[in-house]
Amino acid sequence: RILWGWIRETDSEYADILKGWASVQSIPRAVTFDQKTGSNILQWPVSEVEELRSDIVEFDNVKLGPGSLVPLKVDTPSQLDIVASFEIDEDAFEGTVEADADAGYSCPTSGGAANRGKLGPFGVIVLGDKTLSEGTPIYFYVTKGANGKFETHFCADELRSSLAPDVDKVVYGSKVPILHGEKYSLRSLVDHSIVESFAQGGRTVITSR
Secondary structure, X not given: OEEOXXXXXXXXXXXXXXXXXXXXXXOOEEEEEOOOOOOOEEEEEOHHHHHHOOOOOOOOOOOOOOOOOOOOOOOOOOOEEEEEEEOOOHHHHOXXXXXXXXXXXXXXXXXXXXXXXXXXXXEEEEOOOOOOOOOEEEEEEEEXXXXXXXXXXXXXXXXXXXXXXXXXXXXXXXXXXXXXXXXXXXXXXXXXXXXXXXXXXXXXXXXXX
């Protein structure tokens, strides 16, 4: 099954009229059942998208400390197919209990990637300028409740995605299951004004304008 989606505008109607067009089709997605979780529907870009790849740039063993930012240089930052995976040091999980404020963590009400916890946020910032006055973080945020169970959230933060004053700027996302032994993995298709992000093989998907 192939899902064809339509992405709405976040500009003002006046801006749409000036540029002469509005809204755009999303990348077609194959829709399958997640045999690993037994409870998730997976959405993943159709395989034909991979034929559009040209140059491949790899970054291996990048270490991220708390609050750190590591620039990754590529030639065409507005047309990318990013595949990334992350591992957290096992020691970080030991004794980590989030504050009560994080017990009910939610991407839309979290305040975005600027708010740090014990195990997050970590991910990538796309379409960012050198000063990061603009940029769209795509990230994971892990919480641990008093019951000892971990929950992982996958979010896209649009709060600084544009300097334009009249566009929607929100934080999207939801929980994503991480099974034992799995790395935290994401794929983001980045265009000039669209970022489509897929966590854990497509268990959670976010389309950002």
